[in-house]
Amino acid sequence: MERSVYNNKDMASRGFSLVEVLISVSIILILAISVVGVFQFSGTLARRSLDRTIATNLAEETLEVAKLWRDQSWTTQISPKTNSTNYYLAFATSTWQATTTAVWPFGRFERKLVFTPVYRDSNDNIASGGTLDVGSRIVTATIAWRERNATSTYQLSVLITNQFSN
Numbered sequence: 001m002e003r004s005v006y007n008n009k010d011m012a013s014r015g016f017s018l019v020e021v022l023i024s025v026s027i028i029l030i031l032a033i034s035v036v037g038v039f040q041f042s043g044t045l046a047r048r049s050l051d052r053t054i055a056t057n058l059a060e061e062t063l064e065v066a067k068l069w070r071d072q073s074w075t076t077q078i079s080p081k082t083n084s085t086n087y088y089l090a091f092a093t094s095t096w097q098a099t100t101t102a103v104w105p106f107g108r109f110e111r112k113l114v115f116t117p118v119y120r121d122s123n124d125n126i127a128s129g130g131t132l133d134v135g136s137r138i139v140t141a142t143i144a145w146r147e148r149n150a151t152s153t154y155q156l157s158v159l160i161t162n163q164f165s166n
Contacts, residue, residue: 048147055143055154058111062141063158065089065096066113074162078115078137087113110144118159126159135162 069077081087087098089111102110118136121127140157 051145051147051152052154054109055145055152056156058109058143059141059154059156062089062111062113062143063139063156066139066141066158066160068096070160070162071164073166074135074164075166078160078162079134081115081137083115083117083137085114087115089113108146112142112144114140114142116140136160 066078081098085100086102087100088103090097090099090103098113102112116138118133118138119127119130120133121130136159138157138159140155143154144151
């Protein structure tokens with residue numbers, strides 16, 4: 001009789017061990033899934049950060065091209081550009097060219113340049129209206145890239161002037 005009681009205790013002990021094993025495996029699985037999720041999220045953040053850095057560098061380079069054109073000749077490089085028109089940069093024959101046809105030379109990044117007129121008030125301050133300043137333009141570089149099912153953009157603007165009177 002004692003032997004059968006012992007066997008029942010042994011069975012109960014084995015059953016409790018099985019429950020412990022199931023709980024332990026469940027906890028380990030939850031932790032593993034959480035760790036994988038953290039790695040995926042950090043990878044997504046790293047990619048987004050890299051995209052933003054590339055966009056920032058492309059925008060800065062685009063504005064530098066506008067300054068280069070200004071330095072070369074305001075009259076032939078900046079004045080002929082139509083206000084509020086999207087210009088895209090293309091590198092051809094060892095110089096930067098402006099085109100109105102969209103160019104995606106950097107994988108999924110598009111960059112465009114828009115010239116905006118500058119107006120000055122009676123105190124010679126930049127204003128939304130007033131006298132047109134033909135020796136100044138606001139240049140805006142917009143970088144766009146595809147990210148999942150959406151398009152992200154980054155913009156930088158700078159005021160350029162005909163400082164060399166050329």
